[in-house]
Amino acid sequence: MLKGVHLTMMMGPVVPVPVPQVVTDALHEATVEVGEDRTTFQVSFRLGKRSALQTLFLLTGGVPLPLRAVLIATLNGLPTVLVDGLVLNQQVSPGGDGAGSVLTLSGEDLSAAMNLQEFTGLPYPAMTVEAQVAVILAKYAVLGIVPMVIPTPFPDVPLPTERIPLHAGTDLAHLRERARWVGYTFHMLSPAPLVNVAYWGPKLRIGPPQPALNTDMDAYTNVSSLHFGFENRDREQPVLQVQIPNTTRWMPVPLPDVSLLNPPLGLVEPLPSKVTFVSGTGGLTPVQVALYGLANAAGSLDSTTADGTLDVTRYGSILQARSLVGVRGAGLAFDGLYFVSRVGHRIxxxxxxxxxxxxxxxxxxxxxxxMS
Known part of the structure; x- marks a missing residue:
């Protein structure tokens, strides 16, 4: 690998272990895509006709549990877990013109384990949304998953005599649907090898920024390319319709798109081009209406975007998704702090x-x- 960069692979049915040397030597390419709600990966190996990999993955294919894979990139002595997930698909592409075959393993982070079995209809009597999430995540402690559940600002405890919340779909589907309802997000975090945190909480756009991305700064430039975009036509102003108690009248309430956990990163915002009335609030309690309103307010449009590529050794660090980063050298309009929505790794x-x-x-x- 590159000077200062080392890739570690661990695989196993439940508890992954470092792969043998024959697997490391056959590695062709590893790609990891980290988004706001999930992480996917793909690892390809050169596969000879007499390669031991054919026997190795044939044996693991007979295990009832999916193969678990961990990719760790170490840059200048600092390890970073790129993904800790499950292999969901194995493909072999025969080579041509004397080239060997390629074995490709594809999968997702450990949240994929929550999408294997449906529990539709399971009741949650007198349980808040946070309690439902905690109960669901408790069953995955065997995989070393530690839950991090952030309470909602307006807890809603349903009375069993009035209604009993029911589970819908798989655990992952229910977690994401409940998160969408209150304006939260659900994703997996891997702060250390074999340590996984299931985060269910608000979308955080605060915290210390990562090293700045420099463009058009001569010797200080550390990105290969960087392109900006600005969209000012699709911005909407959501309006929540609240029913006045003991009447049949509805009162429109405009929803602000600013919160303490999602502060604005740009001074000049495009004006809304249309007003959208949020429907589906009929029969909801005041607490549910408040949560629904916060969820719609959190889904504000990000009008300014930037896409680019960088070389890790030149950047001097591994850019992380779901956090802030600074941009310099792009001019007054586009310089400043951004939220890293997606990061792709190619090794x-x-x-x-x-x-x-x-x-x-x-x-x-x-x-x-x-700051640089």
């Missing part, structure tokens, strides 16, 4: 590149200086 022998997608609410930075 080959002698090459480690990343492509990324950045978003924020408008133009012109809200901070005067971006």
């Amino acid at each position: 080959r022998r002698g090459d480690y590149t990343q492509d990324f997608h950045l978003v924020r609410n408008g133009l012109v930075s809200t901070v005067p200086v971006v």
Whole structure:
């Protein structure tokens, strides 16, 4: 691998272990896509006709549980877990013109284990949304998953005499649907090898930023390419319709798109081009209406985007998704802080590149200086 970069692979049915040398030597390419709600990966190996990999993965294919895979990138002595997930698909592509076959393993993070079995109809009497999430995540402690459940600002405890919440679909589907209802997100975090955190909580766009992305700064440039976009036509103003108690009248309430956990990163925001009335609030309690309103307010449009690629060794760090990063050298309109919405990792022998997608609410930075 590159000087200063080392890739570690671990695989196993339940508890992954470091792979043998024959697997490491056959590695062709590893790609990892980290989004806001899930992480996918794909690892390909050169497969000779007499390769031991054919026997190795044939044996693991007979295990009833999916194969677990962990990819760890170590840059300058600092390990970063790229993905800890399950292999859901194995494919072999025969080679041509004397080239060997390629074995490709594809999968997702450990949240895929929550999507294997349906529990539709399971009751949750007198349980808040947070309690439902905690009960669901408790069964995955065997995989080393630690739940991190952030309570909603307005807890809603349903009376069993009035209604009993029911489970809908798989555990993953229910977790994401409940998160969408209250304006939260659900995804897996891997802060350390074999340590996984199931985060169910608000979308956080706060915290210390990562090293800045520099463009058009001569020797200080650390990105291969960076392109910006600004869309000002599709911004909407959501309006919640609230029924006045003991009447048949409805009162429109405009929803602000600013919260303490999602502060604006741009000063100049596009004006809404249309008003959208949020439906589906009939028969809801005031607490449910408040949660539904916060969820719609959290889904504001990110009008400013940036897409680019970088070389990890030149950048000097591994860019992480779901956090802030600074941009310098792009001019007054596009400099400043952005939220890293998606990051793709591509690792080959002698090459480690990343492509990324950045978003924020408008133009012109809200901070005067971006630290390097």
